[in-house]
Amino acid sequence: MFVPFDSTMLLAILPEILLVVLAGVVLALDAAWQPEKRRWLGWLTVVGLAVAFILTATVSQPESEPRLLFGGMLRDDWLSFAFRLVFLFGAAITTLFAMDHEALGRKGEFYVLLLVSTLGMNLMASAGDLIMLYLAIETTSIPLYILAGFITTDDKSTEAGFKYLLFGAMTSAVMLYGFSLLYGFSGETNLYLLAGKLGELPMPALLGSLLLVLVGFSFKVSAVPFHFWAPDVYEGAPTPVAGFLSTASKAAGFAVLMRVLLAAFPAALPSWQGLIALLAVVTMTVGNLLALAQTNVKRLLAFSSIAHAGYILIGVVAVNAAGMNLGMASVVFYLIAYLLTNLAAFGAVATFGRVSGSDEMDAYKGLSRRSPALALVMLVAFLSLSGMPPFGGFIAKVFVFAAAVEANWIWLAVIGVLNSIIGLYYYLTLLKYVYLYRQDNLEEEQKPLPISRPYALALVLLVIGIILLGTAFNPWFEWSRTAAASLF
Amino acid sequence: MINFSLQEANPMLAPEYIPLAILFILATALGFLVVIIGNLFGPRRPSIRKAMPYESGMRPIGVGTRRTPVRFYLTAMLFILFDVEVIFFLPWAVVFRELGLSGLIEMGLFLLILLIGFIYAWKKGALEWE
Numbered sequence: 001m002f003v004p005f006d007s008t009m010l011l012a013i014l015p016e017i018l019l020v021v022l023a024g025v026v027l028a029l030d031a032a033w034q035p036e037k038r039r040w041l042g043w044l045t046v047v048g049l050a051v052a053f054i055l056t057a058t059v060s061q062p063e064s065e066p067r068l069l070f071g072g073m074l075r076d077d078w079l080s081f082a083f084r085l086v087f088l089f090g091a092a093i094t095t096l097f098a099m100d101h102e103a104l105g106r107k108g109e110f111y112v113l114l115l116v117s118t119l120g121m122n123l124m125a126s127a128g129d130l131i132m133l134y135l136a137i138e139t140t141s142i143p144l145y146i147l148a149g150f151i152t153t154d155d156k157s158t159e160a161g162f163k164y165l166l167f168g169a170m171t172s173a174v175m176l177y178g179f180s181l182l183y184g185f186s187g188e189t190n191l192y193l194l195a196g197k198l199g200e201l202p203m204p205a206l207l208g209s210l211l212l213v214l215v216g217f218s219f220k221v222s223a224v225p226f227h228f229w230a231p232d233v234y235e236g237a238p239t240p241v242a243g244f245l246s247t248a249s250k251a252a253g254f255a256v257l258m259r260v261l262l263a264a265f266p267a268a269l270p271s272w273q274g275l276i277a278l279l280a281v282v283t284m285t286v287g288n289l290l291a292l293a294q295t296n297v298k299r300l301l302a303f304s305s306i307a308h309a310g311y312i313l314i315g316v317v318a319v320n321a322a323g324m325n326l327g328m329a330s331v332v333f334y335l336i337a338y339l340l341t342n343l344a345a346f347g348a349v350a351t352f353g354r355v356s357g358s359d360e361m362d363a364y365k366g367l368s369r370r371s372p373a374l375a376l377v378m379l380v381a382f383l384s385l386s387g388m389p390p391f392g393g394f395i396a397k398v399f400v401f402a403a404a405v406e407a408n409w410i411w412l413a414v415i416g417v418l419n420s421i422i423g424l425y426y427y428l429t430l431l432k433y434v435y436l437y438r439q440d441n442l443e444e445e446q447k448p449l450p451i452s453r454p455y456a457l458a459l460v461l462l463v464i465g466i467i468l469l470g471t472a473f474n475p476w477f478e479w480s481r482t483a484a485a486s487l488f
Numbered sequence: 489m490i491n492f493s494l495q496e497a498n499p500m501l502a503p504e505y506i507p508l509a510i511l512f513i514l515a516t517a518l519g520f521l522v523v524i525i526g527n528l529f530g531p532r533r534p535s536i537r538k539a540m541p542y543e544s545g546m547r548p549i550g551v552g553t554r555r556t557p558v559r560f561y562l563t564a565m566l567f568i569l570f571d572v573e574v575i576f577f578l579p580w581a582v583v584f585r586e587l588g589l590s591g592l593i594e595m596g597l598f599l600l601i602l603l604i605g606f607i608y609a610w611k612k613g614a615l616e617w618e
Contacts, residue, residue: 024604031611 009069012076014060015052015084016122022048023115030108038106042099042454045111049092056084066486072190073132075259077486080126082332082479083255086339087125090248091118093343096458097240097350103151104238110150114244117143121252128263130179130189133256137175137216140252141168144245148237160236167219167229175216181209182264191263199267206268213260214275220253221309222246224283231290234302239353242298243346246305247339254312254335258328262319262487269319277317281415284310288422297349298359300426301342304385307423308338311400314416318403326403328484333477334400337384337392337469344381344462348374351455361430365437371449375434377459384466386427387420392469399477562614569609573602 010017025048026041033041066077074080091114098104098114120139127133145168149161183189185205186197198206218226234242265272287307294300312334318327349359351374356363368375384391397420404413439445451459469476541548580587580595587594609615 020601024601027608028604031608 011060012062012067012069013074015056015088016119018048018052018055019115019119019122022052023112023119026108026115027112030112035106038108039099041108041111042095042105045095045115046092046099046454049088049095049115053085053088053092056081056088062486068128068190068192072192073129074123074126075128075192076126078483079255079259079332079486080122082483083125083251084122086251086336087118087121087248090244090251090339090343091115093347093458093462094240094244094248096454097243097343097347098238099454100452101238101240101350101354103154104240107150110147113143113147113150117147117244118248121248124252125255125259127256127259128191130183130191130194133191133260134172134176134179137172137220137256140249141172144168144241144249147241148233148245150238150241154236156236157238158236160233163229164233164237167226171216171219171226174212178209178212178214178216181205181212185209191260194264195266198264201267203268203271206265207271210265210268210272211275214279217253217257217260218279221250221257221312222306223279223309223313224286224306227283227287227306227309230306231299231302234305235296235298235359239298239346239350239359242301243343243350246301246346247342250305250309251335251339254316254331258316258331258484258487261316262328273317273319276313277409277412280310280313280317280412282310283307283313284416284419288419288426291426292422294426295361296359297361297364297430300361300430301345301349304423304427305342307419308342308385310419311397311416312338314404314409314412315400317412318400318407318409320407326399326406328487329477329481330396330399330403332480332483333473334396336476336480337396337466340462340465340469341381341384341391341393344377344459344466345385347455347459347462348378348381351451351459352449355449361433364430364433366439366442366445367434367449369438369445370447371451374449374451374459377463378434379431380463380466382427382431384470386424388424390467390470392466392473395470395473395477559617562609566609566614569602569605573599 022045026045029044030038030041060081062076062078062081066075068074069076094114095111098110104110117140120136120141120143123132123136124140127136145161145165147161148164149158151157182194182198185201186194188194188197215226219229222230230246234246237245261272261276284307287303287305287310291300291303291307294303312331315327315331315334318330319325320327352364352367353359367378380391384393387393387397389395397416401413401416404410404416541552543549576598577595580591584591
């Protein structure tokens with residue numbers, strides 16, 4: 001059946017169209033330009049993403065009622081709208097971080113892969129159909145495998161790319177098997193039509209296919225026991241890419257997780273709540289305990305990002321079957337706060353690593369004397385990660401734990417708070433290196449630590465964002481609430 | 489549309505799934521059975537010649553991990569690029585009239601995106617053999 005052309009449908013996928021156009025322009029210019037002009041590709045990408053962000057925010061707002069577009073392939077609602085903006089922002093910031101990276105900055109391929117991956121994430125957030133969902137997940141993942149292994153002369157980066165590919169391919173195959181079972185049981189691929197058919201299914205069949213699907217999603221959000229790739233990949237991948245992986249890619253995973261659980265599996269709600277609660281507890285605890293032992297900052301951030309996936313899962317558990325409550329809204333808010341905070345943390349690590357060439361904690365000794373501004377950014381980012389007021393991470397944690405209490409998951413909130421305390425310890429340990437310790441060789445502290453313009457711009461934007469989220473949080477939370485409401 | 493009408497009393501015994509379950513059990517059992525029987529009754533007379541890596545029955549020449557020129561990979565990728573293009577073209581040509589102008593525009597956009605990739609590959613020297 002051919003659906004006649006409708007211009008409002010095109011408006012709904014405007015961000016995706018702009019991303020494709022931008023990727024095409026960057027790829028063509030990369031081939032056409034002389035090598036010395038290619039450093040402008042980064043600025044071109046940033047400006048393009050900024051334009052796409054503004055156009056999306058103003059022109060392609062969804063209609064008040066959610067719509068299924070293109071034969072049910074995409075769902076146009078406030079959740080996909082909010083996540084699209086988040087991904088475009090995350091990609092722009094990542095571009096700023098990569099621009100002065102000597103191995104990434106002048107390669108047009110880097111920006112194209114980043115843009116294509118962002119396109120996939122946009123589609124993940126709005127997919128309304130199993131087939132679209134799988135295609136979107138692969139469109140996101142395949143460029144990310146290449147990006148993680150982008151520095152082919154560096155063994156660690158190659159290892160990271162390959163490990164990510166193997167893990168990704170395996171979990172994606174398991175997830176695809178789950179999709180095939182869902183289709184086999186119901187005869188439907190549309191998420192919103194699935195729910196009605198799945199309700200009549202025997203519980204073991206329903207839970208079995210749900211488990212298989214969850215494997216793929218858990219890999220994307222790096223939840224235990226599918227987290228093994230995260231530390232090695234984050235350590236080996238170029239730092240801007242690791243930042244992108246741990247924020248935008250994770251947010252996309254959660255967008256999909258929320259939509260699929262609520263749209264296709266309302267029949268099994270109590271069962272998957274228990275399952276996700278278990279996953280949350282294990283993820284938080286394992287992530288935090290392993291982070292304690294790390295001496296490499298990127299590995300530390302990897303385990304911290306696993307722990308944060310656990311906190312966010314608490315918000316997913318705390319959903320109310322009857323309808324809208326704090327749960328999903330707190331997840332969206334947490335993801336926004338976490339994106340800003342973790343991008344700032346990885347940005348600071350990238351800035352520092354570019355000059356010093358090391359990501360070990362020992363190298364961070366005396367940073368506050370070497371570069372007070374960068375030390376301040378690290379302070380803001382790590383205090384926000386640990387959940388300290390007045391930063392975004394604090395409010396995000398409050399909402400998530402409040403959602404758990406509201407939905408009568410009090411023990412889960414208690415475990416979450418206990419885990420936050422463990423987290424506080426290792427975040428403060430790193431800050432101790434930055435602020436209290438001195439280098440053994442004091443001359444080392446005299447070396448200048450230049451922060452180039454793109455880094456400065458990105459870090460300032462992120463710090464302002466973190467503080468805004470932590471102080472004037474009400475409008476942001478209202479947006480999260482609107483976005484989450486369209487899930488139901 | 490496939491209709492799975494499930495029994496109300498004990499849905500796990502839905503008749504549609506019984507052949508599937510039997511197949512699953514048989515396949516698993518057969519896999520184990522073949523390996524176990526082979527291990528129990530098969531004669532084992534190891535020799536150096538048998539332990540050698542198999543290379544079409546010949547004595548292996550050189551190392552197993554030889555390098556293959558990356559050019560083959562590029563050529564294969566370009567082949568797939570144009571192959572997929574043709575695959576999309578055929579069904580499009582069949583319903584060309586029904587699709588009308590919008591179909592033409594869509595195919596034009598598809599070609600444009602492909603063309604950018606082609607120009608990129610060309611400029612980067614993917615088409616040069618040496």
